[in-house]
Amino acid sequence: MNKLRTVIVDDHPIVIEGLKNLLSNEENIQIVGSCYNGQDLLSYLKYHPVDLILLDITLPDINGMELCKLIKAQSVETIILILSNHTERSIILQTIQNGASGYLLKxxxxxxxxxxxxxALKGNICYSREVVEIISRPSKNGSLALPKLTRREQQILALLAEGKTSQVIGQELFLSPLTVDTHRRNLIQKFQVKNVAELIMAANQQKIL
Structure with missing residues (x-):
């Protein structure tokens, strides 16, 4: 098994050391670096391949939400998982929108x-138990509103419902598979579900398909 080259990003050295110790015996993880701020991480990514980043939201130079976008712009295939004490629903959803594959509380x-x-390795969005409870609560304006989809998102949703892969959808719509994956992630975030199966179910329930 190829180990996931993993970098931990947190401005508290004790948190980094704790995670290193916690993950030291994991068969599929290799800690290759740690950073205390966003700029150090971006510099590291220029010269080193990274499979997985465990990222805090609160950093001294760049907030984790914005850093997600910068990471994805630089290394689109790198998986980002947020490890944070922030429990605001808007922050959780924004990090997923910006490219994170999951959000866990510390x-x-x-x-x-x-x-x-x-x-995340399967391409799904995942949350810790407490985060699931937070995002499952109705928003302040009442029950969850129907998601607003772009024309392209509607096309991709329909093709996903037909069971087509990102590769096949990309060929049909003349898009790269990575672009299709980005739209898929956005759909999963908008419907507040964890994977494509739940996405299709939710879309059917809301009579969007």
Whole structure:
């Protein structure tokens, strides 16, 4: 098994050391670096391939939400998982919109982190248990509103519902598979679900398909 080259980004050295110790015996993870701020991470990514980033939201130079976009612009295939104490629903959803594959609170168990890493490798969005409860609550204006989809998102949703892969959808719509994956992630975020199966179910329930 190829190990996931992993970088931990947090402005607290004790958190980094704790995560290193926690993950030291994981068979599929190799900690290759750690950074205390966003700029150091971006500099590291220029010269080193990274499969997985465990990222805090609160950093001294760039907030984690914005950093997600910068990471994806530089290294689109790198998986980002947020490890944070922030519990604001808007922050959680914005990080996913900006390219993160999951969001966990720092009090999460190792089993939850393992699960989220496994789900992210499959291309799914994953949250720790407490985060699921937070984003499942109705928004302040009442029940969850129907998501607003672009024309392209509607096209891709329909093709996903037909069981087509990102590769096939890309060929049909003359898009790269990575672009299709980005639209798929946005759809998953807009419907507030965890994977394509739940996405199709939610779209059917809301009579969008």
């Amino acid at each position: 009090n999460s168990a190792l089993a939850e982190l393992r699960h989220c890493i496994a789900e």
